Amino acid sequence: MSTDLLRRRARARRTTVVSRPTALVDLAVLRANARTIARLTGTPLLAVVKADGYGHGAVPLARAALAGGASALGVTSVTEAVALRRAGIDVPVLSWLNAPATDFRPALHARVDLAVPSLDHLRAIRAAVRRTGVPATVHLHVDIGMTRDGAEQDSWRRLCAEARAAEEAEEVVVHGLMGHLGCADRPGHPTTTRDLDRFDLATRVAHAAGLRPTVRHLGGTAAALTEPRARLDLCRVGAGLVGIDPAASGALLRPALTLLAPVVAVREARAGQRVGYGDAHALPRATRLALLPVGYADGIPRIASGHASVLLHGRRCPVVGLVSMDQVVVDVGPLPVVAGDTAVVLGPGSTGEPTAHEWARWAGTIEHEIVTGIGPRVDRRHVEEDH
Numbered sequence: 001m002s003t004d005l006l007r008r009r010a011r012a013r014r015t016t017v018v019s020r021p022t023a024l025v026d027l028a029v030l031r032a033n034a035r036t037i038a039r040l041t042g043t044p045l046l047a048v049v050k051a052d053g054y055g056h057g058a059v060p061l062a063r064a065a066l067a068g069g070a071s072a073l074g075v076t077s078v079t080e081a082v083a084l085r086r087a088g089i090d091v092p093v094l095s096w097l098n099a100p101a102t103d104f105r106p107a108l109h110a111r112v113d114l115a116v117p118s119l120d121h122l123r124a125i126r127a128a129v130r131r132t133g134v135p136a137t138v139h140l141h142v143d144i145g146m147t148r149d150g151a152e153q154d155s156w157r158r159l160c161a162e163a164r165a166a167e168e169a170e171e172v173v174v175h176g177l178m179g180h181l182g183c184a185d186r187p188g189h190p191t192t193t194r195d196l197d198r199f200d201l202a203t204r205v206a207h208a209a210g211l212r213p214t215v216r217h218l219g220g221t222a223a224a225l226t227e228p229r230a231r232l233d234l235c236r237v238g239a240g241l242v243g244i245d246p247a248a249s250g251a252l253l254r255p256a257l258t259l260l261a262p263v264v265a266v267r268e269a270r271a272g273q274r275v276g277y278g279d280a281h282a283l284p285r286a287t288r289l290a291l292l293p294v295g296y297a298d299g300i301p302r303i304a305s306g307h308a309s310v311l312l313h314g315r316r317c318p319v320v321g322l323v324s325m326d327q328v329v330v331d332v333g334p335l336p337v338v339a340g341d342t343a344v345v346l347g348p349g350s351t352g353e354p355t356a357h358e359w360a361r362w363a364g365t366i367e368h369e370i371v372t373g374i375g376p377r378v379d380r381r382h383v384e385e386d387h
């Protein structure tokens with residue numbers, strides 16, 4: 001079928017035609033989500049753009065969030081932080097998860113703020129300050145209950161004292177205190193109150209050590225949307241920017257990403273014919289099958305085999321057989337699907353396609369894992385749609 005005809009048919013169905021797996025990321029939706037969150041929290045917004053902006057592209061997500069009202073950015077590694085600077089982004093950037101052996105000098109030269117979760121980190125940062133002559137702006141990170149990143153309660157007093165000494169030596173400025181909430185996606189959970197109390201205690205310890213941090217921040221999207229006590233001076237939000245509402249808060253956030261895949265082949269298949277790896281997947285009846293060039297290497301969870309479906313010609317078509325590394329087979333039944341058509345693998349759900357939420361249910365996971373799992377082989381295309 002001619003490309004022209006395919007385009008016309010797709011336009012009639014209001015879908016984009018792609019010739020390779022493509023993630024369309026709607027920048028207008030990202031901006032609107034940032035605006036919604038900033039308005040709802042009434043608190044300065046640090047846009048978290050780690051993991052390539054939750055699979056949406058770190059720099060485009062950063063720019064969209066800033067345009068939507070964010071005033072700072074956050075990532076895990078200094079590598080990601082320096083990449084934002086290289087892209088010409090000038091707002092405060094905080095990096096919070098690095099090994100003490102990290103070379104912190106590029107971060108200092110790039111004016112990247114650094115989280116400090118341990119004495120080892122503080123010492124490594126001070127060494128880098130002495131070698132570069134550039135003082136560090138840091139946020140001391142305390143573990144308030146997740147037993148994960150952040151200083152243990154026992155070592156907090158010591159960390160604060162040494163950070164204060166580093167301030168006196170004019171090597172660091174302790175600009176912030178940070179913690180993280182583990183149960184904020186369950187509003188009203190008693191653990192959150194306990195964790196907030198621990199953060200207050202950690203703040204008093206820091207003050208007693210002579211520190212005067214100006215920003216205190218806790219938690220991610222769920223905390224920002226559902227727990228006013230956790231908003232403090234700054235909300236660190238990532239998931240919400242890309243339309244994930246982990247606490248089902250009811251905030252009007254929209255998914256910004258649509259994953260499309262071209263049909264590379266269509267074939268007739270007989271009843272009883274096997275599909276894909278293994279011998280467990282025989283067709284119960286004769287049908288037509290479409291082949292899509294996306295698999296688990298592209299983020300289609302293999303464990304969703306047997307549950308998943310995609311949208312073709314406006315209809316849900318089940319994935320049959322196991323998801324392979326590079327391909328999936330879809331039962332299109334009587335639909336007049338031809339090679340060159342475009343399948344909607346996931347999207348906001350506005351035309352009946354599965355959402356990341358639905359894929360997460362099929363795979364027994366959370367939406368974050370679905371969107372961050374979209375692999376590097378998938379083209380990212382940033383568009384302005386906002387329909």
Ligand SMILES: *Cc1c(COP(=O)(O)O)cnc(C)c1O
Nearest residue numbers: 048219220221236237238239240
């Ligand atoms: C990822 C992350 C966030 C953002 O969390 P979301 O729930 O995605 O908004 C906030 N703080 C820290 C420390 C993080 O690692």
